[in-house]
Amino acid sequence: KELEKIRTAVVVKTYSSLIRQHQYRTPEEVASQLMEVKKFGKALFLNIRGSNPQKKTINLQDICLFFKDDKEGRANAARAFRIFSRNPQDQITKQQVIETVEQLFKERSDIATSLSNTDSMMNSLEAGLAGVLHFFAIGVYLLVWNVDILQGFSTFSATVLALSFVFGNSIRNTFEAMLFLFVQHPYDVGDWIKIDGGFYNVRKISLLNTSFSDMYGQPVTYANASIFAKPIFNLSRCTKCNEFINVEVDVGLASKFKEELTAKLHALFNFRNTEYDVSSLDVKLSGFNRENLKVNIFIFFVYLINGDDWGRKRKATDEAVQLVSDILGKYSGEIKYTYHHRLEQPAQGSGGELAGAPSP
Incomplete structure (x- = not known):
């Protein structure tokens, strides 16, 4: 009981x-x-x-x-x-x-909040549509009562034109917000999204605005019309997410490091096959740094984790990065940080000599 x-x-x-x-x-x-x-x-x-x-x-x-x-x-x-x-x-x-x-x-x-917000938006739309329908109904009533509508049409049209300058932008924003929320529908309450380079949690959706909270819990509000044309990445609707790591090693260790790293990452991904997509693993030599004689190794893989499942993703990331770090630590005695010395362009001294130039 x-x-x-x-x-x-x-x-x-x-x-x-x-x-x-x-x-x-x-x-x-x-x-x-x-x-x-x-x-x-x-x-x-x-x-x-x-x-x-x-x-x-x-x-x-x-x-x-x-x-x-x-x-x-x-x-x-x-x-x-x-x-x-x-x-x-x-x-x-x-x-x-x-x-x-x-x-x-x-x-x-979150579902309850989303449903409540939808009810609120529908009530606002119903009120707007009711106003438009009442306007046309008044015109029909005037025709039924044999009132000459065309007699005051010029005055009415001038009034509408004046009001369009005042409320035109609001009407356009409302129409764009309706398309954004009901046609595109890029997010729901509780979703984590990435917009303008930041990560936000959707807290409340209204017809004209959306309230978010950022990674630190700070409230942020966007006008729906302002984000209508912006790219939005919905993490909560992604069943997979990508990860890439870049490391640099000495030229003499690149091949050996790449082979061992690939083998151990494959072993980890096979063991944790609910967290990683084994077939996505790609470890390759992606470039050469001539200034310090380093080879860049690019590591790419895919998590089988929803984008907003921060706990699982953090744990999986820690495991992969720790493995890379351990292998780097294994070769720490062989890695040499060799830097290519660059001769800076000397500045002209006050006495006609080159400032910083060695004396004979």
Whole structure:
């Protein structure tokens, strides 16, 4: 009974329940709901783990116990386990289960906010369309009552022309915002996007403006018309993201370093094949620096991670960079930082001699 009670903090069955649960919440209510979500995550872990208090993790076999022992049941168990990890060999801790449940709750909250914002925008559009329809209705009424509309048409057209100079830009911005939000629809509430070189989280969408928060939680607001023609990279809609690393090594070590690095990165990517796309790995010699006799080695690979999954991406990046760093450290005794000395152009001295020139 208690588990069913706290389950309602996460699971919502209807649209109205979703809006009611997440709209107009006070900070105290948000904190209370998060506590219920954490309780549910802990209870879920204990329920899957079973009665063994010494067991600190759960795995795919534990999930399979809740499904039928047939092909369809095993497939459903694998799908359920992928909520916590894409690697079927992983061991999931209690903290990971709690964090996953919290993420699901935040996604539901973002959906509720997005639906609420959509309702607000639709109400604004309905009000605008109602105004236009009432205007035409008044014209029809005047015709029915045999009022000579053309008699005042010149005055009316002059008035409309004057108002177009005042409100023309606002009307154009509203029309562009409608195309931007309802036709292009480049983001939803909760998405992480990259725009103007910065990373932002979408917090609220209205008809004319969008509110974001940056990587440091600072609020930023853009007019929708101002970002209508800007390139927007939606990280939350990307199932893969790229990474590249550049290193420089001495000319005598380039081939040996490249071969060992390629072999060890392949081994890492095969072992962590839920995080990296093994086929994407490309290690090549990309250039030669004549000033210090170095060869540039370019390393490119693709993560099998959503662009906004910062935790997994950071861990995968650390593993790849640490591997490169370890191999560089292995050859640290052989790497020599050789710099080519460049003779600077001497400046003319006051006595007709070259300043800085060596004395005979």
